[in-house]
Amino acid sequence: MSAEWRDGDNRENQSRPLIKRPVVYLALAWMGGMIVGSAGAAPVWGFAWAAVVCGGAHGAIVWMARRNGGAWRIGAGGILLWGAVFLLGAARQRQLADEERLSQAMIQAALADGVVSFTGRMGSSVSARDQSATFDVTDCLLRAAKDGAVYRLPLAIRVTCRGPALWAVTKANPAPGHWVSIRDAQWNPPGQVNPGVFQYDDYLRDHGAVGLAVCYSDRQLMIAPPTDAGGWTRFQGWVAGYRTAVTGLIRVSMSEEQAKLVEAILFGRAWRIPEKQRDAFLRSGTMHLFAVSGLHTGLMAFFVFLGFRLARIRPKWAYVGACLCLVIYVILTDFRPSAIRAAIMYGCVSAPFFLKYKVDPLAALAFAAIVSLAIWPRALWQAGFQLSYLCMLGLLTLAPPLMDLLTFQAPGRKGVGETPSWWARRGRVWLSQLVLRPAMVCLAVQLVLLPFLTLYFQRVSFIAPLTAILTAFPVMVAIGASALLSTVGFLGPDVAGGLGWLAGQSAALTKWVSVGLAWAPGASVATAGMPYYMIGAYYVWLFSASWLRPVRTPVEAFRGRAELLIRLAGVAVFWAVLGWIGVGDGSLRIVFLDVGQGDACFTQFPDGKTMLVDGGGGGRQWDQGTRTVVPALTAMGVRKLDLLVATHPDADHVGGLPAVMQVWPPALTLHSGDDDKDTAVAERFETAMTVFAFRNKAVRAGDRFDGDGYAAEVLWPTDAAVAAPESNAASVALRIVYDQFAMLLAGDMEADAEGELIRAKAPLEATLLKVSHHGSSGVATSAFLQAVDPEVSVISVGIDNRYGHPAPSVVERLEKAGVMIFRTDRHGAIEFKTDGRRLWARVATATKGGG
Numbered sequence: 001m002s003a004e005w006r007d008g009d010n011r012e013n014q015s016r017p018l019i020k021r022p023v024v025y026l027a028l029a030w031m032g033g034m035i036v037g038s039a040g041a042a043p044v045w046g047f048a049w050a051a052v053v054c055g056g057a058h059g060a061i062v063w064m065a066r067r068n069g070g071a072w073r074i075g076a077g078g079i080l081l082w083g084a085v086f087l088l089g090a091a092r093q094r095q096l097a098d099e100e101r102l103s104q105a106m107i108q109a110a111l112a113d114g115v116v117s118f119t120g121r122m123g124s125s126v127s128a129r130d131q132s133a134t135f136d137v138t139d140c141l142l143r144a145a146k147d148g149a150v151y152r153l154p155l156a157i158r159v160t161c162r163g164p165a166l167w168a169v170t171k172a173n174p175a176p177g178h179w180v181s182i183r184d185a186q187w188n189p190p191g192q193v194n195p196g197v198f199q200y201d202d203y204l205r206d207h208g209a210v211g212l213a214v215c216y217s218d219r220q221l222m223i224a225p226p227t228d229a230g231g232w233t234r235f236q237g238w239v240a241g242y243r244t245a246v247t248g249l250i251r252v253s254m255s256e257e258q259a260k261l262v263e264a265i266l267f268g269r270a271w272r273i274p275e276k277q278r279d280a281f282l283r284s285g286t287m288h289l290f291a292v293s294g295l296h297t298g299l300m301a302f303f304v305f306l307g308f309r310l311a312r313i314r315p316k317w318a319y320v321g322a323c324l325c326l327v328i329y330v331i332l333t334d335f336r337p338s339a340i341r342a343a344i345m346y347g348c349v350s351a352p353f354f355l356k357y358k359v360d361p362l363a364a365l366a367f368a369a370i371v372s373l374a375i376w377p378r379a380l381w382q383a384g385f386q387l388s389y390l391c392m393l394g395l396l397t398l399a400p401p402l403m404d405l406l407t408f409q410a411p412g413r414k415g416v417g418e419t420p421s422w423w424a425r426r427g428r429v430w431l432s433q434l435v436l437r438p439a440m441v442c443l444a445v446q447l448v449l450l451p452f453l454t455l456y457f458q459r460v461s462f463i464a465p466l467t468a469i470l471t472a473f474p475v476m477v478a479i480g481a482s483a484l485l486s487t488v489g490f491l492g493p494d495v496a497g498g499l500g501w502l503a504g505q506s507a508a509l510t511k512w513v514s515v516g517l518a519w520a521p522g523a524s525v526a527t528a529g530m531p532y533y534m535i536g537a538y539y540v541w542l543f544s545a546s547w548l549r550p551v552r553t554p555v556e557a558f559r560g561r562a563e564l565l566i567r568l569a570g571v572a573v574f575w576a577v578l579g580w581i582g583v584g585d586g587s588l589r590i591v592f593l594d595v596g597q598g599d600a601c602f603t604q605f606p607d608g609k610t611m612l613v614d615g616g617g618g619g620r621q622w623d624q625g626t627r628t629v630v631p632a633l634t635a636m637g638v639r640k641l642d643l644l645v646a647t648h649p650d651a652d653h654v655g656g657l658p659a660v661m662q663v664w665p666p667a668l669t670l671h672s673g674d675d676d677k678d679t680a681v682a683e684r685f686e687t688a689m690t691v692f693a694f695r696n697k698a699v700r701a702g703d704r705f706d707g708d709g710y711a712a713e714v715l716w717p718t719d720a721a722v723a724a725p726e727s728n729a730a731s732v733a734l735r736i737v738y739d740q741f742a743m744l745l746a747g748d749m750e751a752d753a754e755g756e757l758i759r760a761k762a763p764l765e766a767t768l769l770k771v772s773h774h775g776s777s778g779v780a781t782s783a784f785l786q787a788v789d790p791e792v793s794v795i796s797v798g799i800d801n802r803y804g805h806p807a808p809s810v811v812e813r814l815e816k817a818g819v820m821i822f823r824t825d826r827h828g829a830i831e832f833k834t835d836g837r838r839l840w841a842r843v844a845t846a847t848k849g850g851g
Contacts, residue, residue, distance in 0.1 A: 022078070027366035029082040030373060033089025034380050037097075040090070044098065047091035054084035092377050099154040103210040106153055107187070112145030114800070115184045116213055121226070122178045123156050124334060125240045126169060129271065133161045133169045136209060137180050155210040159185065161221070168218035174225075175240035177233035181222040185213035189799045192594040193828025193844040196458055196529055196635020197628055206381040239331045243267070246332075246486040253485065253500025261507035265475070266482045268292035268333055277511065280518035282457060285446070285464025289475055289510065291384060292333045293391065297342035299479045300329055323347055337372060337379045338388035344368035345392075361396050365389065383456050387449060394448030395441065397543065402440040405561050442468040447542065447571060451535040454527050458634040461524040463517050470517075471510045478506035526663075528637030534574075541570055588710065588738045590832040592770070593632055594824040594844065595624045597798030597805070598652035601745060601770065602633060603736065607708040611643040612666075613734065613745055618655025618681060625656025630663050632829070641666040643705070643712075644693070647732040647747035648672050649682035658688035665692040670714075673698030674722050674730040699732060701762075709836075710738040715762050716753055728773065729753065735763060739836025744788060746772035746779075754784040767839060768832060769793045769819070775806025785817045792820045792832075792839065799825040 037047065058080035110116050123138035140153035159182060161169045174180070188211060191200050204211060215221050226233055250266075251259045260272040270278060270290040281287045301322045308318035326343040333339045348364035369389060372379055379385040442465035446453075453460050461467075481503035489496040517523060530538070586606050593600040595616030603611040612633075616624030644666035646654045661669075669689050689696050700722075703714040716733035724730065731747035744766035750773065757764060769790035772779045774797045793814055797805045806823070814821050822830045828844030 023363045023370070024366040025078075025082055026085050027369045029085040030089040030370060031380060033086040033091075034093040034373070034377065036086075037090030037093030038381075040094075042090075042094065044091050044094045047087045047094060051084045051087035051091060054080045054087060058084060096377060100205060100210070103153055103155040106142055106151040107210055109144045109146070109149075110142040110151065111187055114187055114189075116142070116187045117183045117185070118142045118153070118157060118213075119179070119181045120153075120157070122174055122176050122180050122223075125176055125236075125243065126174060127269075128170065131162060131166070133166050135159055135169075135174075135180075137182070153210065155205075156208050157182075158204055158209040158212045159215060159221075160212060161215045163216045164218040165215040165220060168221060169223070172223040173244070174223045175237035177226045177236055179224045179226060181224075182213060182215065183220050183222075185215050185220055188212040188214060192596060192628060192824075194594050194628055194632040195591075195829055195831075195844065197631045206378050208378055236331070239328065243332050245490075249485060249489050249496055250482070250500065250503075253489070253496045254504030258504030258508055261511055262478065262482055262503050264290040265296070265478055265507060265510075266486070268336055277515065280515040282459060283461060283518035283524040284467045284514040285461030285524070286467050286471060286510070286514045288387075288391075289471070291387070292336040292339045293342070293388060296479055297326060297329065297339050297346065299476060300483055301326055301346050303480050303483050335376070337376070337382060337385035340372050341365070341368045341385075341388055341392070344371055362393075365392050365396065383452070386452060387456075390448050390452065391445050394444040398444035398447055399441045401560065401564050402444050403437050405564055438469050438472065439465045450571075450575075451530045451538050455529040455535070458529055458631060459524050459526050463520065463523045467514055467517055470513045474506040474509040474513070478503050478510065481506065526634050529635045538571075538574055541574070542567065586835070588736075588741065588834050588836070590743065590768070590834075591632075591636065592794050592796055592822075592824060592830045593629060594828045595628055595656065595796070597774065597801045597803070598624060598655070599647070599747070599770075599774075599796045600624070600629055600656065601796075602636070602638070604638075605707055605710055606738065609642040609707060610638055610640060611645065611712075612641055612660065613645040614647055614653040614747075615656035615660050617652045618658065618684075623656055623659055625659030629656050629660050633660070633664075638664065640664055642668065644669045645732060645734065646671040646685065646689075647745075648674055648727045648730055649679070649685060650727055650748065651679065651681040653748070654685040655681045658684050658692075661688045661692040665694060667694050669693040669696040670699045670732065671696065672717055672722060672730045672732050673700075674717075674727055710736065712736045713763070715744075715757060715764070716747075716749055718756075721753065726750075731772070733757075733772075735766065738834065741768075741834045741836050741839065742766040743768040743770070744790070745770045748773040749779070751778045751781055751784075754779065754781055758783055758787050764788045767791050767834075771795045771806070771810065771814070773805075774801075774803070775810045776803070777807035777809055780810050780813060782813055782817075785813060785819070790817075790819050792822065792841070794830055795821065795823045797823060797825050801825075 033047075058077050061077040061080065107116065110118070118137070118140045120137040120140035122135055124136040127134045136156040136158050138156045140157050142151040142153055143149070144151065159180070172178075193199060201211070247263060247267075250262050254262065260274075263269045264272050268291055270287070273281070273290065278287070281290070304322040304325045305318050308321050309315070313321070323343070323346065326346060330336070330339045330343050345361070345364045345368050348359040348367065372385070446460075446464055450460060481499050485496060485499040485503055489499055588606055589604040591602045593602065593616070598616040599614040600616045601613040603613070605611070612629075615629050618625055641660070641664040644657070644661065646657060646669065648654075649672075671689070675686070699714045701714055701716055701718050705712045713735050714732060715735055717730040722730040728748040728750055729752070731749050731753075733747050733749050733753070734745045736743045736745070742765060744764065746769070754772075764784075764787045766788050767790060769780075769788055769792070771793050775795040780793075795806045795810075811821065822841070822843065824830065830844075831842045833840045833842075
């Protein structure tokens, strides 16, 4: 029996090699080189010359191996080849970094009073929303504001049109390749930088754009068709027109809500879905349905191939037709990395019809990665690229052993008890095929994506396998009906109406299932993002298993299943360890969040207790609590708030606190007791404090809160300050002491309060000072700085704010006193850590705003 097992296994391994996959190692070498190139500062030519040397040595060794043979020569040649590819990847990444720096320098030279003018070609189709339209402009020519010099920009510029400019773009209906001239567009400054929070500037850079320009008037832009349009440009224009026609057909054949869902599924336009529904899809683990994954392209190819076969076209040419349709679909999706990967892999699957040999799926995945990164190297840093390829890696490596381990075998074993009945055998088959196998596939995908889900979304869904099973059929129907609608829907309104109804109802059913399960108890959990060393350790543990190697005997098969169970148990332990990230480690941690023109300071005490002082601004247009504070605290591993301090009821301090309190109801809320601030923001905060806070207390100077080795003392306000008409006069000021370290959070305390504290001989000495009122003129007087005697100061302020904060006089006084200055408008979020004697500082970025 063992010989039969071994022979059969060898025959299987001959048809599907598992070890010799050189293209896999080449892909890993290229990606590893790009990662190293992004971290190093070596010049491009250094990596390039080293790659040439390695490549030449590889060629010499291969020539000698052909003349004299020798396995060691072949191995050495392979290592040199991988080294050459590694160095080429590093050189390419350094080239991209140089292009980014050069583009930033050109933009700074071209800026004049915050506006920029340029001309170029439209490099992408127009993404039209309800109140804006966005597109990229490539081959940009910039005119310098000072000397009038003309610069050719290496990167693209993303343009957003609003108001009359939006109507001008809609009327022109441009396509990629059109000439665009932009005059005096508002240049968006760098956005806020916080840990674990989506950074739009990084998103633009990863997609090849240097920044965002905004047009509000139709006089600011001029669009003209290309005079030298080539075949590719004309083809892009045809595709853009076809996409517009398909979008219009979708919108007229179903309800508005269903049309948004179908557009999101078909073209990956997740922004068309309302924010609350997007959050529900994320909680239920079905957000991938709107990312144009391999599921979409696979179903597209299947339906096209099936249509050709029904038309009695030979399989070989049916595959060719399906591949051509996939190319069009990739263009329709604006070259999504996942669509490109799926199209390339589908082409590899059809290779036996033309090349007479079978392509290994893992090798096809690696080949798709090499092609994608060779054409679009910045895709390596895009979340869509990473999640798409990791998903396929899980399907190819983890799904087969999981299905083999945790599914029923269809037939009963003869000679052992009674033979199962027909219904029992059919029940096992249906249970395996319809429930267990899809569940194991979803589990494999979740296991592979787990670190990056925590890194990008700070949330992991536990019901993703269940929602994947329940939504599989309606999603398949929605994609199939949408594909038919985009092809034969133009035959008449009856055809379009019937297909639109089917696609819309299927999409609505998908939404109903996902949203209904999203809010089930324990459906998902918010978690801190894994640090990179833990991500590396996780994948080493997961992919160093024996099931990735050939199985030759029943003993090896049993050993592989046992090891799989051990690995799964290790993943569970890994998850438990992840839950401890962010727990107090005996040091004091302070993070000043970048909330623009506002304040938000998070403190984690040595015993693990947490405190948040203020939460940034909040309103209808932008809520810092929802957009910034909650994601940042989640990424830092915060799971509770022991103490919440609202210094005073101004919008830039308490506007974001209701969203925070809804996620983490604080055990104790401290506030100034100033209830004279009659604004909608202040009322919303008071309501949230009443509903969510377990206890709340109005504090006064002299109140003290002691902890294990640390203490927090309230220095301000007094009863007289609370009675004053100005809310800043009643701002809470805290002094936190831990061993030899002290921190003074001055809120928006004014100069009069500073003087009174000095006269009252209050304990003001502090190593770290949060400068009051965003560094406005009059605060941080020389006498106050002399009394505090800080070594480090932090100014929480928005970039290019209309108040002119911080005042030059304040900055001058701080510099004259020898105080190190950190500013959120230049450094982003600022983190301090101390053991009570030494102080460490880390900033989110040292180049924000160019300061």
